[in-house]
Structure formats: structure tokens, C-alpha cells
Amino acid sequence: MSEIDFLSWVRGPGFQIAVIIFIAGVIIRFAEILFLGRKTNLAEAKGSEMSSGLRTIVTRSIPDRSTFKRSTFTVVAGYIFHIGLFVTIFLFAPHILMFKDVIGFGWPSLPTQVVDAFAVVTIIALLAVLGHRMRNTVLKFLTTTEDYIVWLLTILPLITGYIAFHRIGMTPTTLLAIHILSVELLLVAFPFTKLMHAFTVVLARWYNGAISGYRGVES
């Protein structure tokens, strides 16, 4: 297979397969969760489930002071790589062109040099997160193979994207093809791993807020 064939495949059938698995997978996972349902609470309510649930979706992004003090690294590094991922995925001009191509509309981008800097910082943050995971007693204990696979799948598009943008080593065609392939791997794994938290976090936080809010506590 020539590098042109490779690029055509990852841009064509490969991309379609990945997107279909991603979308179908996410729908299946949501169905799995929501069809389980939950019992109506029969206790007299002290607060609203809906508004408390919605509030917690937002407020849980900000830890209380004592939690921040105890988990500073996790919070700071977590914030950096999540924002970095958002910027590199959604605010990079070529990505927006791709989105426009697929979904029909685009949005303003950040200058490429800025996105490039974000990419570097995000890669460093993810490396730090990995180091922390391998050294911290609790994280070492909790970590499974899936955690490492997910970490790798998350950092690969960043690294391949960075290399492709700076045209290091191979031809631009091959580099771009490798980058797209790495994103496709991420998309395929997404619904079936903890990456799914990007969506289910809304449900989990809503439930947490609703359960607490029903009892009159802001959580």
C-alpha cells in the first residue's frame, strides 16, 4: 500500500468505520445505563432534584478548598490536560475545517502557534499524570491495564499531530495518515473504556446533585 492509499483509507473507509463504532457505541452505552432506570423516591422532598442536579453538573468542576489542598496535583494537572485537549481538538484551524466538512458548520479557531503551545503543554501534563499514576500509592493500587491503554490512546493523537504539524521524520502524507489513524483508534475505544466519562460525567453529576438536593444539601 502506497502512502497515498494509506491516507485515502484512513480518510475514507477507516474514518467511517471509526465514527460509526464511536456513535453506535456511545448510544449503546447510554441505552445500557438509562434503560436500567431508577425507583421514584417516595420520601418527602426537601429540595428540587432537577435544579440541584443541574447545579452539581457545573459546581463539581470546582473542588472545595480542603480537597484542592489534598489533591492539588490531580486537580491542576487534570485541568491543564482537559483544557489542552479541548483547545487542540476543537480550536485548531485544520480540525475545524474537518468538522465543517463532516457536520456542515465550523467556528472560529485559535492561531496555530497558540494551539501548538497548548499541544506541548498538554503532552507534558499527560506525561506528568502518567508519572504520578506510576508513583502515587493510591493510583498505583487503582490503576488497571485499561488506564494505561486509555492514556496511550489519548496522548498518541497529540504526539502524532505535533509531529505531523512540524513535519518531523517522514513525509507529510504518511505523518497525516498516522495522525488520523491514531484518532480513529481513540474513537473506537472511546465508548468501551473510561473515556466514556466525557459523556457520562453529566449523568453521574446530575444524579449526585439530585440525590443530595432532594435531601436539601448542595453537593
Place this chain on the structure above:
Amino acid sequence: MSASLDKGISVLKEQVDSTVASFFSSCVHCGMCADACLFYTETDDPARTPINKTEPLRRIWKSEYTLLGRIGKMFGLTAKIDEELLTEWETLVYDSCTLCGRCSMVCPVGNDIALMIRKTREGMAAAGHAPEGLIGATTRAVTIGSPMGVKLPALMAQIKHVEKDTGMTIPLDVVGAEYMLLLSSMEIMNFPEFIEATAKIFNKAGVSWTISTEAFEATNSGIQIGVSDIAAELVQRIVDAAEKLKVKTVISPECGHAYMAIRWEGPNLVGKPFNFKVRHILEVLDEFRKDGRLKITGKEEQRLTYHDPCQISRRGGVIDQPRNLINMFSDNFVEMPDHGKMNWCCGAGGGVSSNERADEIRLKVFQRKKDQLDEIKPDAIISACSNCRIHLEDGLEEYHMDIPLMSLTETLAEHLAD
């Protein structure tokens, strides 16, 4: 597979609902719940990380309710539950968790981990993996009516004492009373002053109230051990008595999990809404305050702090009321760092105090409370849970700290104007 393991697994399956599935789907293994749990912070044992305690439930969710897990199960790749796992997890689920719910407030993806552990206990108990102490307490609650084996004659003897000492009459089985007061065994046996204090306040406030001789026990070992059938039976006794006496409000006493059991889990356990209200004693007292029914005289001059019982504050929603009440008789009230909904558990709730096997660890993790207290150095601690109170006294003694414990209701009663 043994019959009890089979039963445990089927009970665990029943526990999985959309909340549990969203929670497990969202966990990213960040480890922040460990830092929120005194059983981890004071022991540095990573196995005590809150989310790890839910492992039996997680395995059931994964293998039964996810596509990948079900496929994995067909090929024998999905982790199973066996006796060995449950034996290992018994001490994590019962001895190293008070269901205090601090982890549920901290988890960045919003997992209500305490709820997940509460549900895990249902399966553990069904599989025969509950601690002896809790099994004993639960058996006594069902057969005798009290986890401590307190029978009606014991209550009557205490009531007689109170009546003799004060000249008041404690109203028993009064049909049509506005309030029906429940008591915890701990109050009946160790703190009968609570009965006296409540009687004094209610009489002064001029409200009609009663104690049922058929259902006076507020505690519910069923929710601590995690056997919903038993918990429901204990709740039903109270419902029957409240309906028989046609009371408007049932009052949960100074006991954390009793409030959780009757106020929040109660109607769900018996499967229908109550036709009476349930209020914590502090909610009732704060209502009295708002209505101007409490006339207070004299102030406590010592430096006071309030220990929030987890099931009353964080899990129960009674946070402002104790502070409103304390401010009536104190100008020298000081909050602990991390108070209110973020307070640290005393270390003995959720059945830990009934479980002798956990005696050592509950005193070890008291170090967290000690650190909190050391920062503000109060002259006395007020609380509103007899179980917290007993354990705080135990912990303070263990750590050679000389700080008296006070009940909020009792202290308030002492300051009632004549």
C-alpha cells in the same frame, strides 16, 4: 457456588440501577476519593480508597450490564465474584467505611460512592459476609426491638426516673398528639437526660407530643448491615405506631443513621409515602425557635464547636438548624475547618461502632477528628448524635484530650427560661 454466594450475587444484581451504572461508567481512577476518606488519610492503606470498596458491585455491573463485560463473560475474561473476594472485602465495606459520604462530595465525576458502598453491603450481607457484631445487633433489633437489647421495661424505668426527678409527666401512647418522639437505645441507656430535656422543651413550647410504647426505637440496624427486608420491617413498626396514634410528625432523635433510616430511606423501604411527616429533633427545635416558642436565658461562655453527624448534615440536610440553635445560647461558637457538609466523620457511624472487629481502626482514624479539634481548641463539643457522642468521648480519652461532649437538645433545655 454456595447458596449464599448465589443469593449475594442476585442481590447485587438488584442493586444496579441507572445511578450505579452512570457512576461506574464515569470513574477515571483519579484517586481523589482516597483523600476524602479518613480511613485512608489516617492509615495510608490504598485498599481503603472508597471506590475500591465497591469492587464486588462493580464486577456485577460490568459482567451483567455492559456489552463488553457480557462478551468478556462468555469467554471467561470478565472478573467474577467468589467467596475469597467477599471475605477480603468484608473488612473494607464494613470496618473501613462509615457511609459518611464525604467521598461522594469530592468525586470530580460526581459518583455517590457512599451510596455504592451502601448497595454493596446489601450483597455482602445476603452472601453471609456481614460482621458478627452487626448481625447480633440486627438480630436483637428484630427479635427484641432494639439493637442493644433494650426492652420496654427499661424505657419505663428511665421514664419513671425522669418523672420523679422533674415532676413532669411523659405522655405515652397519646392518640392525636402532634409529635411522636422516637429514641435510640443509646439515649435510653446512656443519655436518659435527652428524654428529660425534650420533655422540658416540648412542655415549655406548649405542643402535644407522645412516645409510643409499641415503637420507640429509632435506630435501624437493617440499613447499617444492608438488609432491606429487615430495615423495612423496623420502619414498618414505626409507621404502624404513628398511624395508630394518628400523629402529625414523627421525630427522629439525636442519632444520625436513625434519621437516614426513617426520613430518607423509610418510605422507599416500605414502598409507600408516609401519611405523617418525619423531622429530626433539631429541625423541630429550629421551628420552635422561628415561632418564638423558645425563650432562652444565660449564655455559654466557653468556646463551643459543633460536630456535624454525617447522616444528619451531609447526608440528611440538617446543617443550618443546629447553628441557629447554638447561637441562641452561645456567643463563642467556633467552626471546625471542614465543617457542615464537608465535616469529617467521627469514625464510628454506619455500623462501625457495633462491630467490635473495627474497634482498633475506629480509634486510629479518630486522629482526623483530633487534628480538626487541635486547630480550634474548643472548650466543649456539641453534637446531635448519641453514637458520635459515645465515640467522640472514646476517642478523646484515647488521645488524652480533655474536652467535654454536650448534646444540643440537652444544652438548649438547660438554657430555657422559666
